[in-house]
Amino acid sequence: VSVYSATMSARLKRIYDHQYHHKESQYVVKEYSRTKLGEKYVREEPMIRGPEFFVRLRSHTVFENTPIKLFCTVEGYPMPVILKGMLIYQLIAFTLFYRCTTEDTAQFTAVAGNIHGQASSQASVIKNFHTLSFSLSRYIHYSVFSFFSPAAMLPKIHYTKIHITFEEKFGPVFATEGQSATLSARMSLYPNLANLQPEAQWYRDDTRLFDSKWVKIETGRGYTTLTLPNLFKDDEGLYTLRMVTKGGIAEHSAFVSVADGPPPVPSAPGAPMDIKIHDANRDYVIVSWKPPNTTTEGPIIGYFVDKCEVGTENWTQCNDHPIKICKYPVSGLFEGHSYYFRVRAVNSRGISKPSRMSDPIAALDPTEFERLHGGCVCRENVTPPGAPSGVYASETDRTYVVLSWKAPEYFGKAPMWYYIEKVTLNRVNTKVPIRSPRYAVFDLAEGKEYKFRVLSANIYGTSEPSKPTSLIETLQLKGVPSAPGQVIATRETDTSVLIQWAPPKEPNNLIGYYIDQCVKGSKDWTSANHKPHKNTKFVVSGLKTGETYVFRVQAINELGLSDESQESAPLTVRAALTNPSAPYDVALLNCDGRSMVLNWKKPLQSGGAEIKEYYVDKRRSGTSMWREVHIPPVSERLYKVEGLTEGAVYQFHVYAANLAGLGPASKHSDDFKCVAWTMPEPGQ
Secondary structure: OHHHHHHHHHHHHHHHHHHHHHHOOOOOOEEOOOOEOOEOOEEOOOOOEEEEEEEOOOOEEEEOOOOOOOOOEEEEEOOOEOOHHHHHHHHHHHHHHHHOOOOOEEEEEEEEEEOOEEEEEEEEEEEEOOOOOOOOOOOOOOOOOOOOOOOOOOOOOOOOOOEEEEEEOOOOEEEEOOOOEEEEEEEEEEOOOHHHOOEEEEEEOOEEOOOOOOOEEEEEOOEEEEEEOOOOHHHOEEEEEEEEEOOEEEEEEEEEEEEOOOOOOOOOOOOOEEEEEEOOOOOEEEEEEEOOOOOOOOOEEEEEEEEEEOOOOOOEEOOOOOEOOOEEEEEOOOOOOEEEEEEEEEEOOEEOOOOOOOOOEEOOOOOHHHHHOOOOOOOOOOOOOOOOEEEEEEEEOOOOEEEEEEOOOOOOOOOOEEEEEEOOOOEOOOOOOEOOOEEEEOOOOOOOEEOEEEEEEEOOEEOOOOOOOOOEEOOOOOOOOOOOOOEEEEEEEOOEEEEEEOOOOOOOOOOEEEEEEEEOOOOOOEEOOOOOEOOOEEEEOOOOOOOEEEEEEEEEEOOEEOOOOOOOOOEEOOOOOOOOOOOEEEEEEEEOOOOEEEEEEOOOOOOOOOOOEEEEEEEEOOOOOOEEOOOOOEOOOEEEEOOOOOOOEEEEEEEEEEOOEEOOOOOOOOOEEOOOOOOOOOOO
């Protein structure tokens, strides 16, 4: 450190001697242009003033992965500066030191100097629980430490805009359950700075994906890859890559289709999907799922739910007979044990493969941890607890109701439990005390009304009952949804078609839709999607160019699939023409004082047809009126704008056109001043 400080002091001395010593006798006053009551004033500066920190560095305490920026202001005459090399060295040295130790505090030092001396300011950055991380907002020069006059305000940080161009993109994927799939993209970055790499974010149907046993993500400098090592129908969807920078987002999307694998028995249904666990408690959970499509298979009779305790491979069937709806309460779990769940579909031909197993779920009282760690000071209490309050139905279904309530204030050491009663005073649960202020009451009648109340109890007695709930009516499913309305198919690309339809008039707790496709003249219907689609439009990919198709749609709910919609009108697959996107990066190549030579980059999307024409508009900088500068349009991406006023400042933007029409205007150019370029041409 001593050698480093001496070396830096010597470097500062040489630089300041070179930059300022020969000017010392010339500076008597320094003029500051600053508006104060509309007047310009002159501020005298002393000839000799060493550096002084007007605003010093401030210490911070931060959490793990929280960016931290340190600012300070220094004054002096001549203006103090800081060496870039010193700043870079300090930051890198801190980062290496901090990652290699387990200490929770780090120190930053800002050193400013001029020919009259040096000054420093220090601040501590204290880590709270986690490892500290930093985000540098621009090139390492004066973005972290800013040195300027005390009369000025702290500057706004201008982030470096990273321009991203995809060089290789992933396309639609058509795979089968059990296979693997890889989506990858390569891109060029400008500027490509090691400490300003964009963040790669992967999404499936607008849900952010992270590394897990089902998804593997790898990202490097200029590339990113997502791998699905063992495909299930749950993996089907629209995958989107978003490259996120401070200046914006570049993204690309493609559809991944996952078809049913070979069934265990011919003509058995496909596997259910999207297994979810609701209302997990100390001895039960509620499992829900979505039904598979049955394009050629027979109708589904019901489902079997299986469970497996974590740490074993022993799957046991939870229900003796197939259940017809896509939701089932699994009871009889052991408190404190964790379980996986899966579902199998059944039709007249056999049983499907099991769905993907759920995430592990623990059978625990969700409030037990809060009760034990709530920070209350327990004391002996030999009286019964108070009555619960606020009993209501947090979830209502066909044959069960989930009741929730507010626990009474309780400071005793003796355990407390609850009993649930109907308003008829017939206890629903008389054998097992309920520890949690939430419980599912099963075996209710469909479409009936009920009232409940709750009592608290301990070894010293039972409380008064709570106020009863309002009338709670269980659901009554009327059946499957009605068929969707008219289906309309329109061209999109040479291998895809956009399908749109009207929702069913009777949705009956609609879950989503299945879309089927068929070549005109045949009866071989195949599924276009294998996981229910929520919206009323869908892009069918992987079609054969020039082939004619018809389409139909079915709606689904917990009870099954609706009737098929009417078939769409036949449509031949061809690319649809659209307007091109905007040109970009309008640049000035030359100026002679009366004309300017412009150039621009072609649109990223041509719209399916060759770009034939470009239109250039101009305006004076600071005005809003655009004027066309040429008739007829130009065919090249190079144009000389004539008749300009010398010394005036202009802006330009460009349109592109193809057979479909005119695209949007480019972003306007920078301000170009019409002044002749006098620099001589370079030699060979």
